[in-house]
Amino acid sequence: MIKNFIEKLLGKAGAGTKSRFGKRVDVPASTHGIDPAMVDERAANVVRTLQGAGFEAYIVGGAVRDMLLGLRPKDFDVATNATPEQVKQLFRRAFIIGRRFRIVHVVYGRGREHEVIEVSTFRAYLDNAAAEQVAGNEKTSRSELAGMQHAVDSTGRVLRDNVWGPQEEDAVRRDFTINAMYYDPATQVVVDYHGGLKDAKSKTLRMIGDPVTRYREDPVRIIRAVRFAAKLSHLGFKLEAKTAAPIVKSKKLLDDVPQSRLFDEMLKLLQTGHSLASIAQLQTLGVARGIYPLLDLVVERAALPLVNAVLLDTDRRVGEGKPVAPSFLLACVLWPDVRDGWNARLSQQQHSHPALQDAIEGVFDQRIGDVSGRGKLAGDMREIWLLQPRFEKRTGSAPFGLLDQPRFRAGFDFMRLRADTGEVDEALVDWWQEFSTGDADIQQDLVEQLRQEQAKRPRAPRVQRAPPPEDEALAQRAARQTGDSGEAKDAVTGMALDGDAPKKRRRRRRTSGKGGAGEGSMGGVPPSA
16 A cells, blocks of 8 residues: 555556556457448548647547447547647637536538537546535636636535546546547557447446446436436446446435536437437436436326327437427427416416416426526427417418418427327318418418308307396396486486486597507507508
8 A cells, every 4th residue: 555655656657556547458440340431521530630730539439339339420529639729729610618628619511511529638537535625516616616627516526627638547537438448540440448348249338437436526427327228228238237226326416416417418318319218217227206307207207198209209300310309399298287277277268378378487487497598499399389279270361371480390290299199180280281281272272161161160059148037127227217427318218307408428539640549559450451
């Protein structure tokens, strides 16, 4: 022990240090079998550019794992010994982001077709016991953290670690062994420090180092463990027993993680093509509740027809390479709350549109809170919900106006799922499908045909009021024979019975001035109409 302590002081690597950092193994292409054609050309270009400037650079993480397993990666990350500032100087469109750990986004293309290659600098291994400790979190201690390179909170969660180091230290900082391999597209060599290739072949998800300590450093690793187990479950992967055992007890550490980060991690669980498998893993690992309130609700409602349908549809679209929107998924999950709140307000004789708006705001307050700042996500959800009653209006210009709405397709797909669960008539969906895909003549014919069908329907009979009781009828007759001032009037002529001429009522003159009620400034119809 004393010898190791002295070697540490002198900067020498003791036996314990070697074990901690692992042993570098260079695995040739003949052994790992990665197909070079699976490498994204833009990621390969980033690696070539960095290597050409004299730096080390590798494709790293999940992309290497997926290529080893024969899966086509959706994202490519690069790791290098160049600092963020040095990386930024080498690329025309590169942006440094992040506070806890600074990385660089190298952007290729524009608009929806753009691709981002995330470039991170090798991180140094740091002893969190020696880190500076702050009493608060990322928000409450922002000014204090500004001058720190390595800081933790009172639970040991790492808040800041912008310290660079060699590749072997970067490898030990990564979470799972299968995510800690480096691939050089130029030499086609995989660099492995912790037996990631062996674990990939044995289909094992194993945490590097002590799992309890690693979950304490970053509690979000609990959610990542669930996500990787779900993503790879169809290949037979399972969490190693020592990696899975502390998850339930470590779950309370998530209470200190910012809500916005948990929200993002929830979306990754549900929108990476394995949402139902993720829910199954949450239940299997005993963390179906308590990670994040909105995620609890998704798990609770996963068996409901509408929610189950949207989860299946989300997994299908991701598998087909189609885009998915979190607003659509959450709109389906929260629709029962909106629908019930809407119906409750309608039963209180509120008008339909204001009642729906009030119900939506109530659901946002109760379920969403301030996450995402009620911005685009909330705006898209609101539009999807508000479009639903408009699909019932198919005469006149209403259907043409609805078709021009930017969120028409999302609203229509939402209605289609409601129809699949029996909440909406299938005939309504079929009508809108034909209307939205037909030309102008077909659309006009559909509207006219519907108008004629509605004209043929028998009108509801007018409700005849029962005659009032005799004493009430006498009272009403007496009231008609009495003016507002109380003077008696003839029951037939309405003339005052005292012989005086009836008072002439003055008519109010309508003003035609600008802004008057006659011009529709308060919702009235303009005279010219």
